[in-house]
Amino acid sequence: MSAVILLTLTGIVFVYSAGTYWGKVHYGNTAPFLFKQLIYLGVAVSAFYAVSNSTLLRMEKSWSILYIFSLVLLIAVLIPGVGAQRNGSQSWIDLGPLSIQPAEFAKIAMLVKLSFVLARKKSSERTIQLNHFVWMLLPVALIMLQPDFGSAFIIIVSAFALLFIAGYPIRFYVFLMMVGVSGLVGLIISAPYRLKRIEAYLDPWSDPLGSGFQAIQSLLAIGPAGLFGHGFGNSRQKYLYLPEPQNDFIFSIIAEETGFIGASLIVITFGVALYAGYALAVRTQQLSYFYSVAALISMLGFQAFLNIGVVSGLLPVTGVTLPFISYGGSSLMSAWLVVGVIWNFTKRI
Numbered sequence: 001m002s003a004v005i006l007l008t009l010t011g012i013v014f015v016y017s018a019g020t021y022w023g024k025v026h027y028g029n030t031a032p033f034l035f036k037q038l039i040y041l042g043v044a045v046s047a048f049y050a051v052s053n054s055t056l057l058r059m060e061k062s063w064s065i066l067y068i069f070s071l072v073l074l075i076a077v078l079i080p081g082v083g084a085q086r087n088g089s090q091s092w093i094d095l096g097p098l099s100i101q102p103a104e105f106a107k108i109a110m111l112v113k114l115s116f117v118l119a120r121k122k123s124s125e126r127t128i129q130l131n132h133f134v135w136m137l138l139p140v141a142l143i144m145l146q147p148d149f150g151s152a153f154i155i156i157v158s159a160f161a162l163l164f165i166a167g168y169p170i171r172f173y174v175f176l177m178m179v180g181v182s183g184l185v186g187l188i189i190s191a192p193y194r195l196k197r198i199e200a201y202l203d204p205w206s207d208p209l210g211s212g213f214q215a216i217q218s219l220l221a222i223g224p225a226g227l228f229g230h231g232f233g234n235s236r237q238k239y240l241y242l243p244e245p246q247n248d249f250i251f252s253i254i255a256e257e258t259g260f261i262g263a264s265l266i267v268i269t270f271g272v273a274l275y276a277g278y279a280l281a282v283r284t285q286q287l288s289y290f291y292s293v294a295a296l297i298s299m300l301g302f303q304a305f306l307n308i309g310v311v312s313g314l315l316p317v318t319g320v321t322l323p324f325i326s327y328g329g330s331s332l333m334s335a336w337l338v339v340g341v342i343w344n345f346t347k348r349i
Contacts (some may be wrong), residue, residue, distance in 0.1 A: 003273035011325035019246035040329040044336035051340030060116040073102035074142035101330035103151040115291035158299035201316035221256040229259030289345035
């Protein structure tokens with residue numbers, strides 16, 4: 001819990017630092033993102049307490065209802081006039097001054113529901129079953145229609161990690177790797193913007209003002225930072241060079257202002273949080289709780305790895321937030337909901 005709190009407080013501080021100039025230009029205020037993030041944090045912590053103390057969430061029936069509700073939201077977001085479009089994706093539902101991203105909550109509902117389904121059989125009796133993939137692929141298909149490749153990718157990887165933990169045979173993963181590579185190539189070819197992202201990943205300087213712009217600006221933030229960075233508040237790339245630096249690329253600003261030392265501490269803190277999460281998972285008393293906690297921790301870990309890999313140039317650009325740190329209500333709330341579910345399933349250990 002201490003690591004999660006530290007990551008969240010770091011996020012609050014750097015959401016302010018990264019968003020000062022962007023907020024001044026677009027809103028006439030240097031701290032609009034800070035104020036909103038504090039509101040989001042209040043809602044997220046309240047949701048955490050509600051979820052962590054709910055006895056209803058210890059039952060599979062509750063997660064079946066939440067899973068269905070998440071599918072309804074994913075369908076609703078595709079309806080013109082209901083879903084809001086941003087950056088080419090129709091992934092949000094506006095609720096007055098706030099907005100929610102249903103995919104963030106669908107990830108949690110699907111993983112926990114699938115965990116309960118898998119827990120009906122011991123791993124020694126595990127067989128490959130079609131219904132396991134139906135639970136996973138329904139939300140993935142709806143998310144891809146938005147389109148939101150990043151969220152869909154996280155769901156798929158997290159679900160297959162869960163299946164591995166639950167005892168799916170190794171030969172299945174060998175087959176999966178072959179099919180997965182083919183499917184990934186097909187998805188990339190089917191959408192020109194994804195192909196451009198791959199090209200930008202391989203050589204961002206081939207199109208420095210287009211598809212390679214974000215990757216280059218992120219590297220220009222991280223590269224010159226050195227060991228200790230330029231100092232808090234002294235980022236250069238937040239001056240409209242790096243698009244929305246308080247969001248997906250906030251790690252670039254952290255690295256720019258605090259250097260290799262600060263960036264490493266963030267990675268280490270995530271490592272501590274993941275270690276603590278897995279340690280709790282192996283001590284749970286019910287198989288469904290073990291699967292749920294392990295799956296949710298794996299999801300947070302993979303999302304953090306994906307975000308940091310993107311901003312450091314190790315992976316192609318994908319619109320994925322950094323858990324607990326990036327600006328955004330849905331991102332912050334979903335991360336704290338994950339902590340709430342884990343706390344609920346493990347607090348009696």
